[in-house]
Amino acid sequence: xxxxxxxxxxxxxMLGADYRDEPSRLNDLLxxxxxxxxxLIQNTLLQHNGTVVMEGPLHGMDYLAQSSEGCHIAxxxxxxxxxxxxxxxxxxxxxxxxxxxxxxxxxxxxxGFALKMPDIRVMAFDVDEGAREKCKALAAKxxxxxxxxxxxxxxxxxxxxxxxxxxxxxCDIEGGERDLLDPAGSPALKGMDIILESHECLIPGITxxxxxxxxxxxxxxxxxxNGQRQLGHAPDWFNNLAHLDQLLATWEWRSGPTxxxxxxxxxxx
Numbered sequence: 001x002x003x004x005x006x007x008x009x010x011x012x013x014m015l016g017a018d019y020r021d022e023p024s025r026l027n028d029l030l031x032x033x034x035x036x037x038x039x040l041i042q043n044t045l046l047q048h049n050g051t052v053v054m055e056g057p058l059h060g061m062d063y064l065a066q067s068s069e070g071c072h073i074a075x076x077x078x079x080x081x082x083x084x085x086x087x088x089x090x091x092x093x094x095x096x097x098x099x100x101x102x103x104x105x106x107x108x109x110x111x112g113f114a115l116k117m118p119d120i121r122v123m124a125f126d127v128d129e130g131a132r133e134k135c136k137a138l139a140a141k142x143x144x145x146x147x148x149x150x151x152x153x154x155x156x157x158x159x160x161x162x163x164x165x166x167x168x169x170x171c172d173i174e175g176g177e178r179d180l181l182d183p184a185g186s187p188a189l190k191g192m193d194i195i196l197e198s199h200e201c202l203i204p205g206i207t208x209x210x211x212x213x214x215x216x217x218x219x220x221x222x223x224x225x226n227g228q229r230q231l232g233h234a235p236d237w238f239n240n241l242a243h244l245d246q247l248l249a250t251w252e253w254r255s256g257p258t259x260x261x262x263x264x265x266x267x268x269x
Contacts, residue, residue: 042073058112068106068131079229103173107135114144125154159188172197190217201256218263
């Protein structure tokens, strides 16, 4: 079944489904069709520019033709999670010994950090087997497979394995941060730098809960995202798109707020 047939079938199912109100139905239809259009623009980008990330901190990484989940074209354009870019660039200049990427998906950050920091090892974890295989494939494609270890479930007790090292944790686990990132249960976290995507849209109040947990051990910056993106070097074909298509190309498919917490340890573990 091709993309258009699949989406057309989903639209028919939504139109025939019972909804509590019509605005909810229209909202779901709008999101579905927005994603469909985003994928079409993604295919155009692949035809014109291939899979190399075009700008941003991970500029030059040879990426995959499809993400394991979520949006893809924003990663290729290089504007993905743009509010984080200054902090990613700062991390590249920090002498970390290990990068621990929990919820690595297909390896956008895991492989990106390995490329930009040739002297470190990256530990990449994801519970999805398909995502892990894609992460390995991306690492091999970019020649860093020897510096990336890919694993499955990362448990709270695993943090102690990295104590007494300068570590950066990148964490994006769809709300699982509430159970995993707790310095009361894993004191090693008090000495580790952390960049956390806080899934406020899934667990209201989780951002402030995380701030309370780490406020005594870390210097914390709350990074909000208003959804706006800027491209410094957009290709000509992109600039000729309708404005709505340009917006959809940089849309990251988020259903609600997912602010980031950039937390720098006051003392090394």
